[in-house]
Amino acid sequence: MIPADLATLPSLAGLGIGYAFGSIPFGLIFTRIAGLGDVRSIGSGNIGATNVLRTGRKGLAFATLLGDALKGTAAVLIAGQLGEGPALAAGLGAFLGHLFPVWLGFKGGKGVATLIGLLLAFSPAALLAFALVWLGLAFAFKYSSLSALAASAITPVVLWALGMPAVAVLFVLLGLLLWWKHTPNIKRLAAGTEGRIGQKG
Numbered sequence: 062m063i064p065a066d067l068a069t070l071p072s073l074a075g076l077g078i079g080y081a082f083g084s085i086p087f088g089l090i091f092t093r094i095a096g097l098g099d100v101r102s103i104g105s106g107n108i109g110a111t112n113v114l115r116t117g118r119k120g121l122a123f124a125t126l127l128g129d130a131l132k133g134t135a136a137v138l139i140a141g142q143l144g145e146g147p148a149l150a151a152g153l154g155a156f157l158g159h160l161f162p163v164w165l166g167f168k169g170g171k172g173v174a175t176l177i178g179l180l181l182a183f184s185p186a187a188l189l190a191f192a193l194v195w196l197g198l199a200f201a202f203k204y205s206s207l208s209a210l211a212a213s214a215i216t217p218v219v220l221w222a223l224g225m226p227a228v229a230v231l232f233v234l235l236g237l238l239l240w241w242k243h244t245p246n247i248k249r250l251a252a253g254t255e256g257r258i259g260q261k262g
Contacts, residue, residue, distance in 0.1 A: 075140035075147030079154025084162035087128030133178030
């Protein structure tokens, strides 16, 4: 189930490639270029697309979503040239880089967009399942965090069903990290104070 080339020098290289890509803070870069200052000073204080959307700039939010997703895709596809183990290591590295970027004092995003990009690289079919769950719950409840938490929970099951056990194990780990990073959101959801999609401030 675990690739034989996971604990090798190429896999360490894949981990480094992934971290380098993942640590690029597109939300912060795009909002500063647009003259909106530091996106960490508004809303949830996060650098991701959902918080960028709270600036009222949908184009910037979409650009952030795309950048944060595709950096994960690119890392996996590049490292994947070295084998399955390096690809998995790059996926982990990209996710860790987004969550803990060295450039921002290891205080990064929550990983949803990067998780989407990783799914695009590993399994478009699993990405479709993720998207359907996310869109359905987002339409029904207007909570990005709730939608992401539920979609991330079903992702390893879908990957396992698709015959990708090693990738499923990786996404169990990524899902646990994602849920941990969403702890404040979970508390706000329970208290009824979580911000809704498109809400400013």
